[in-house]
Amino acid sequence: MTTATAQARSPIAPQHVDVKPYMYVFAGLLCLTVATVLVSYFDWSPWLTIFIGLAIATVKASLVATFFMHLKGERVIIYGLLGLCAVFVAVLFAIPITDSQANMGRRQPIAVVVEEAKPAAPALPAKALPATP
């Protein structure tokens, strides 16, 4: 505690941060954004489009995390925390999606369609229960 206090009171020395890598990452991110938009205009199979779209997003996100968020060279404890998160996120994705897909045959899926410019806003659903007896 005393050492910490001493540290805290010492004048802060300027530290030079090299910003050049950030600029490269920035350029990379911009290119990837353009790429992901372009890819979406190709009429590939939906699964391929989804896969490529998410792959590019993952690359972009990891660029931001690695360089902007300084995950590169971060303490092990942060890696551990994010690793744990990743495992649980994977479970959270895997189980409900598996369940929903496995249950496709037992559900009546609907087609979600967007009609252009509806004439009026839909009436609010009458959801409340009727007055209680």
Added chain:
Amino acid sequence: MNLNYPKYGWGLPVAASTYARDIDFGIRLIHYAMFAIFILWGIFFTYLLIRYRRRDGVPAEREHEHHPIKSLMPDLIVMVFEIGLIAFYAIPVWSRIKQTFPDPKDANEINVIAEQFAWNVQYPGPDGKFGKRSPDLVHFSNPIGLDRSDPAAKDDVVLANEIHMPLGKPTLIHLMSKDVIHSFFIPSFRIKQDAVPGMDIPVWVQPTRPGLYELSCAQLCGFGHSLMRAEVVVQTPADYAAWLKSQEPAPAAAAQPQNLGF
């Protein structure tokens, strides 16, 4: 024919379906094991409390060595028991009850459509085909929204809070719900399955004993949850056929849902 409810009392109700015995076997086995574990454990616990109570001049003994195996020993026993249960009981029986279904051709196929707070049953009639249903047609005189213009619907029988099943033949039930989640529970058959709106969940059961049984809702579904009761009538195949025939001439007279005062 005179049908009666079984005597309901304390303990498991009469086992009246083909797989009820399998479920009871598990419940009994696990409870015997639980009692055994708890009693042995309780004796040991009481012994420790008496043997190692504080006495003047007797200090506590620190253990000088620690054997992790020792503290994991009860675990090993529990684990072996559980692995056995999973491999030889839970997975096979589960797969038989919930994952394999009788062929619709050999089964008595019905739709059960739950609503707040009634069980509607749709029988396909002699043509073996269910008539179309639509939410827009739902009316108090037509609780399941049966489309009477559909040829398949002409001979359909719709009943409320009454399910008939023949003996010696599995009944394949398509569970559906109109509004919220309900749960289809016939204690004597050891059958329970949630009815989820937007889903058609198949369950099957083969009764082994003629009589009346009770169907209750096991998932909170609103203020009338505890009133959601239906009667299950298990008849001999001949009686069942006769009953079904007696229903046909008046298919339009669908039963009203229970009036609960709303």
Added chain:
Amino acid sequence: MSSSAVAVNYPGEHSGLTNAKLGIWLFLASEVMLFATLFTSYLVIRLGSSSWPRGWEVLNVPLGTINTFVLITSSVTIILAYAKCMARDKAGFKTYMALTLALAFVFLGIKSVEWGTKFRAHHFPSTNIFFGVYFVLTGLHALHVIGGIILNSVLLFMADKHWDDPLFAGRVEAAGLYWHFVDIVWIFLLPALYLL
């Protein structure tokens, strides 16, 4: 204020991270779970439907793309603000922080134009599940942007008074981490909603 100072915010002897940094990472971990849940819900509902509108048929891709550029740029400006803070250049810090804030407001402005167009076309969250997903996901993201704006403006206005506080740089870093996270969420939202 004085009473809170008993808990000294020193780099932990055990973890090697300052309280602020460890705290913000833990917070981000919980945010990851939050958005992961929203994405799971989106995927379950989308994959569970028999058809789903292609985002670009319904949404304004150019605006979405511009917003992506805006947000990525603001991520860069906030890291430059942090670099200036480390280099003890107060004016530079303030410039980049103000730039970050301005970009955040641009993002929200474009977003509100987009939402306004949708409302005028009578597309509401209740219209169908696609718009439900679109409005709730972008709305929650926008709330996070607003949170970041508050955090960053507090830092901008605190800069004069607390410039010599040894903890100040740590707070800028924490705010930056949060802001990058908001950026990452958008990076996933863009393809998920607009492009696929």
Added chain:
Amino acid sequence: MANQHVSDPTEHAHASHELSFWRKYVFSVDHKVIGLQYCITAWIFLLIGFSLMMLMRWQLAFPYQPVPFLGRFLSPHLAPNGVISAELYNQLGAMHGTIMVFLGIVPLAVGAFGNYLVPLQIGAPDMAFPRLNMMSYWLYLPAGLLMLASFFLPGGAAQSGWTSYPPLADINPGQTVWLLAMVIIITSSLLGSINFLVTTLNMRAKGLTLSRLPVFVWSEMVASVLLLLAFPPLEAASILQLADRVLHTSFYIPAGLVVLGVPSTATGGGQPILWQHLFWFLAHPEVYVLVLPPMGIVAEIIANNTRKPLHGYKTIVASMIAIGFMSFIVWAHHMFISGMAPALSNFFLVTTMIISVPSVAILTCFIYSLKGGSIRFTTPMLFALAFLPMFGIGGLTGLPLGISVTDIYLHDTYYVIGHFHYVVVTGSIVAMMGGVYHWFPKWFGRKMNDTLGKVHFWGTLLCMNGVFFPMFIQGMAGQDRRYWDPMTQLHNVPTQPLHVVSSISAWTLFLFQLPFIYNFFHSMFHGEKADNPWEATTLEWACPSPPPHGNFVKIPRVYRGPYEYSVPGAKTDWIAQDAPEAA
């Protein structure tokens, strides 16, 4: 934002005298004051939740009879002629669960015990973010009050059970306020868990390595990780449900609903089971948040009162971590019959059986810890000892519920209610009552009365068993849970008299809490003075009782593990963690 400037603690101990009453006791940033605020608020919520249940129990024991005495105070709309209506019953049920779990036990286990003890046990002057800590409490209290206020709002309180399953929760009145309050409570818990983790990871005294942490601190750490990573999914899910209710989206509503004869205008496309996945993704780890800190409390009390180190410290800690990790992948055992794809059940069946292994290991270690001890039957020790068989019953009865096949029959019967109440009430709450007796001298510098404590203990133990044991018999007979009227179904009727036993036990249980309440407030001012009456070794006893502002006069240094009792050759049968080597 954390503190504004840095200076040494003595200066602040001095400065604290100048704090106004409001800053010192109400909007305090001192972890001890916040801990006690949490403690008292959470016990009050537990009492409120308990009162709701006592009211429900009247309806179950004596259906159709007007509630004596209290009946006339109930709203005539909800309780005509003093008879509890189905709506009121469902409101009471949903709020009982919500209040007990989210406003009672979690805040007590984490907010109260954790807040007061974790900084003390790790030798820290306060939590890492004191003002965040204050914010946690001041989010929790309004959220709790909002939850309670919902009884008096139009539409009444939530009545879809504490699980709030849609579409019922989407159409029932009263749910919006519940969801709002939940979002606030979750935020409060999240802030709290971040604070705990940073404090424990960063602010431990010198020499206090992770392997020297008291088990209680470990349990709080694991519980905090669970809160941190499991609560956000429920927050997101609640936001989606809120959107369903307020913005009329259909995240959980399929197309084609007809509610009470009226076709719903919701456009559909959602899935009700999705909510169940997200809800139980939180709610199963939540169960371990309810259970782990009390286990930590029991560990502390047992080590202290057997006067010997815990058996298998490492096994206990490893098991806690294993439980914490596994608790994230067992959730769907609550959903075996929910309509989830049946094949998934097998996966969750296996993980559920795996998670029972570390639980058994912890219990075994606790029992072996008694062996060779010199057991003092103090009041806290009685509670800790009662925890073991009671939690054992709770754990064992989880077995037929975790096996998918037997769960087909037992699911949603009173068996389930009996099971989780054995875990949470006779387990967690009993342990935390013991914790109050154990740490009361620390909080107020005085001991609680022992005789009253023993009356409280035996009464509580007997009555709790009287309340919950009959539920197993009822469950076996197929008695459905959440039934307002236990007489409508033939198969429920024979076991209905057991409700009378449960109800009378519940009301007696309330009477046995009166000595506890009296004891607590009386001893606060008039109890026997005590500083370290239990001769305990852990760090919280190294500072004066009650600890001054800033806790430790001198930041302690730790030289040994947490439970150095009966060390051969030592002068006393305990050596404090901070006693220098020479001693």
